[in-house]
Amino acid sequence: MQSNGKILIVDDESSIRRAVHNTLQGMGFHVDEASSGEAALRLVLEAPYDVVLLDINMPGMGGIPACRGMRRSLPRLGILMLTVRDSEEDKVAALDAGADDYITKPFTIRELAARIRAAVRRSSASHVDPDAPIRVGEIDLDPARRLVRKAGEPVHLTPKEFDLLHYLMAHAGLPIMHARLLRAVWGPEYGGELEYLRTFVRQLRKKLEDDPAEPRYLLTDSHVGYRFAEASPEPVAERA
Amino acid sequence: MRGCLAGVAAVGLVTLVAFRLHLNVSASGSLYLLTVVMVSVVWGFWEASVTSLIAVNCLNYFFVPPVLTFRISDPQDWVALAAFEITALAVSRLSTRVQAQARAEARQRAQVEKLYELGRRILFLDRRRTIGPQIVSLIQDIFGTESVALFDATLARLDATGSRAEDLEQLARRAYFQDSTLEGADSHTWAQVLRLGSRPAGALALRSPDMDRLAIVPIASLAAIALERARSFEKETRSEAARQTEQLRTTVLDALAHAFKTPLTAIRTASSGLLEAGRLTADDAELAALIDEQAEHLNRLATKLLQMARIDAAEVRLRRARIAVLTLIEDVLARYREQLHGRPVSVSGSAASLEVYGDREMLAAALEQFIDNAFKYSTAGSPISVEAGENLGEVVIAVHNEGPPIPPADRERIFERFYRTEESRHRASGTGLGLSVAKKAAEAHGGRTWVVSDEQAGTTFFLALPHGKRRQLDAVERQDPDR
Numbered sequence: 001m002q003s004n005g006k007i008l009i010v011d012d013e014s015s016i017r018r019a020v021h022n023t024l025q026g027m028g029f030h031v032d033e034a035s036s037g038e039a040a041l042r043l044v045l046e047a048p049y050d051v052v053l054l055d056i057n058m059p060g061m062g063g064i065p066a067c068r069g070m071r072r073s074l075p076r077l078g079i080l081m082l083t084v085r086d087s088e089e090d091k092v093a094a095l096d097a098g099a100d101d102y103i104t105k106p107f108t109i110r111e112l113a114a115r116i117r118a119a120v121r122r123s124s125a126s127h128v129d130p131d132a133p134i135r136v137g138e139i140d141l142d143p144a145r146r147l148v149r150k151a152g153e154p155v156h157l158t159p160k161e162f163d164l165l166h167y168l169m170a171h172a173g174l175p176i177m178h179a180r181l182l183r184a185v186w187g188p189e190y191g192g193e194l195e196y197l198r199t200f201v202r203q204l205r206k207k208l209e210d211d212p213a214e215p216r217y218l219l220t221d222s223h224v225g226y227r228f229a230e231a232s233p234e235p236v237a238e239r240a
Numbered sequence: 241m242r243g244c245l246a247g248v249a250a251v252g253l254v255t256l257v258a259f260r261l262h263l264n265v266s267a268s269g270s271l272y273l274l275t276v277v278m279v280s281v282v283w284g285f286w287e288a289s290v291t292s293l294i295a296v297n298c299l300n301y302f303f304v305p306p307v308l309t310f311r312i313s314d315p316q317d318w319v320a321l322a323a324f325e326i327t328a329l330a331v332s333r334l335s336t337r338v339q340a341q342a343r344a345e346a347r348q349r350a351q352v353e354k355l356y357e358l359g360r361r362i363l364f365l366d367r368r369r370t371i372g373p374q375i376v377s378l379i380q381d382i383f384g385t386e387s388v389a390l391f392d393a394t395l396a397r398l399d400a401t402g403s404r405a406e407d408l409e410q411l412a413r414r415a416y417f418q419d420s421t422l423e424g425a426d427s428h429t430w431a432q433v434l435r436l437g438s439r440p441a442g443a444l445a446l447r448s449p450d451m452d453r454l455a456i457v458p459i460a461s462l463a464a465i466a467l468e469r470a471r472s473f474e475k476e477t478r479s480e481a482a483r484q485t486e487q488l489r490t491t492v493l494d495a496l497a498h499a500f501k502t503p504l505t506a507i508r509t510a511s512s513g514l515l516e517a518g519r520l521t522a523d524d525a526e527l528a529a530l531i532d533e534q535a536e537h538l539n540r541l542a543t544k545l546l547q548m549a550r551i552d553a554a555e556v557r558l559r560r561a562r563i564a565v566l567t568l569i570e571d572v573l574a575r576y577r578e579q580l581h582g583r584p585v586s587v588s589g590s591a592a593s594l595e596v597y598g599d600r601e602m603l604a605a606a607l608e609q610f611i612d613n614a615f616k617y618s619t620a621g622s623p624i625s626v627e628a629g630e631n632l633g634e635v636v637i638a639v640h641n642e643g644p645p646i647p648p649a650d651r652e653r654i655f656e657r658f659y660r661t662e663e664s665r666h667r668a669s670g671t672g673l674g675l676s677v678a679k680k681a682a683e684a685h686g687g688r689t690w691v692v693s694d695e696q697a698g699t700t701f702f703l704a705l706p707h708g709k710r711r712q713l714d715a716v717e718r719q720d721p722d723r
Contacts, residue, residue: 013502013505013506015502015503015506016502016505016506016509018506019505019506019507019509019510019513020509022510022513023509023510023512023513023514023516023517024513026513026517027513027516027517057498084497084498084501087601088600088601105501105502105504105505106501106504106505106507106508106509106535106536106539107505107508107509108508108509108512108532109509109512109513109516110512110516112509113516194564194567195564195567195593198564198566198567198570213584213585213586213587214577214582214584214585219574220570220571220573220574221574222571222572222574222575222604223571223600223604
């Protein structure tokens with residue numbers, strides 16, 4: 001069977017390791033297990049992994065320090081944190097520690113697989129030409145010509161709107177924290193201007209979404225930031 | 241009366257001795273004067289006056305010629321007798337006054353010593369026991385009063401000791417409510433209001449036959465200080481205990497959340513994995529879907545219970561930050577969208593800058609509950625609208641849906657824990673916890689929740705929160721410029 005990627009699941013609960021291991025294996029991933037942050041740090045240095053699923057709450061070295069340790073030595077590794085509480089602080093702490101994404105327990109395997117795919121793409125695609133066109137669903141973005149089309153029709157964006165969209169689409173499928181987005185698009189002296197960002201996102205939604213109240217592309221990640229929809233393998237237009 | 245008899249006896253003795261010794265008028269007069277002064281020193285002015293009258297008559301009868309008669313031949317003797325009487329009266333008056341002063345001073349000194357002792361012993365009261373009974377028995381003990389009563393207004397508590405204390409209790413109560421000093425029916429009963437700063441905190445009443453009327457004022461001050469000390473100690477202990485309880489509760493809740501979510505995660509991963517793999521027969525897939533659904537239902541139930549418990553705990557401490565109301569609404573909708581199954585939701589607000597100063601997680605839980613409710617109990621496919629605005633210093637968020645009205649009798653009770661209307665039992669699955677979470681969350685912020693519902697207009701749930709004060713918001717801004 002061909003492998004979709006190599007995954008390390010790190011959780012102190014064996015029932016979760018077993019369930020994730022078996023289901024992901026069934027979906028064509030190669031899966032290894034670790035029961036502690038320390039063991040996981042050793043494993044990722046020994047063998048190359050595409051994505052690590054890392055529980056936040058573990059005895060001994062918790063998920064956050066383990067994540068920081070992995071990120072220091074392996075900047076390209078995909079790291080997905082598993083959180084229990086649907087809590088803002090855990091998510092922000094995870095992203096601050098260098099995680100690519102997080103997922104709240106309990107999750108469905110469909111969600112998990114989608115997040116893993118986005119993380120795999122990021123870790124394998126970061127050497128791609130920054131001017132390469134990006135396509136998510138019906139949205140096409142051409143960085144070299146600063147052009148955006150929706151279903152083939154050109155969309156007129158202001159320069160800042162374009163930069164914002166470009167940054168989000170370049171990280172499609174991953175959550176981008178408010179402060180990071182502000183700094184990346186407006187400059188390092190920004191970070192706290194949440195309302196400002198909100199206004200721009202609203203404008204972008206008006207121009208890109210079929211129904212700005214029900215965004216399909218430019219999604220809100222509660223309390224944390226924004227996330228551009230993942231470039232799904234199947235066509236997005238299933239809803240219409 | 242005893243003083244008078246003693247005076248008469250002394251005068252008799254002096255007369256006998258002086259008569260036997262044949263003393264002249266002036267010598268015996270001096271002896272009489274001495275007797276009168278001594279009577280005045282020992283017994284007082286009134287006894288001395290009686291003694292002096294008897295003495296002047298004896299002087300006249302036995303020593304003023306012609307002796308053994310009351311007649312007076314020489315008019316100079318009239319002058320001498322009158323002078324004797326006036327001197328006797330004046331001297332005894334003076335000596336009794338000096339005497340009384342000395343006694344008053346001694347009493348005052350004793351009073352001050354007792355007050356000092358009261359002050360000292362108040363410091364050593366047992367702070368773990370109720371303070372009232374200790375204060376009254378301490379006053380009774382030190383001042384030897386007949387009875388003492390103390391009214392503690394904060395605890396609405398009356399403590400009394402000694403005889404006939406019931407009318408003292410009444411008097412103390414009246415002194416507190418009239419905010420003044422009162423005198424009882426007999427002249428040795430008083431009540432004095434206790435003040436802490438300018439605020440009346442209770443009253444002290446006491447009955448004591450031999451206590452100065454003014455003494456009650458410093459005693460009352462000391463009692464007030466004792467009450468205040470007890471109160472602040474209690475407050476300190478209570479907030480420390482509350483802090484520890486909250487810490488414990490948070491720890492237990494986190495452990496509980498972990499314990500619940502772990503098996504649920506394994507179940508959902510397995511059930512959704514089975515479905516995703518697509519190797520099941522139609523019947524098997526149906527069963528796997530049932531497991532998946534019910535695991536998710538169990539998860540929501542656990543989340544809600546934990547939320548509830550956390551909100552109970554959070555009455556002690558909210559994690560407040562400035563929150564943009566429209567962003568909050570958008571966040572909640574984004575999180576909840578999946579469960580809305582494409583139901584149209586419109587959001588409108590009077591001002592984009594509308595802000596509250598509150599606990600984000602808790603307010604989000606409240607809002608999510610309103611939206612969940614609007615979705616579940618509305619006509620299928622009908623739109624839901626969320627509106628945020630400002631009204632009379634409050635930020636009001638209204639969630640409106642179309643559908644059957646909530647019966648008037650239920651409109652209060654739906655906010656109670658575990659209460660579900662007859663209607664709701666049939667219509668939708670729920671826990672009966674949600675709206676009580678919303679109410680608790682609002683109340684923890686000093687806000688409130690209510691519902692307006694009728695056939696035509698539909699149902700609207702309201703959440704009102706105190707307006708984020710400009711100053712508070714600015715203070716937060718300065719502390720945390722990176723939010």
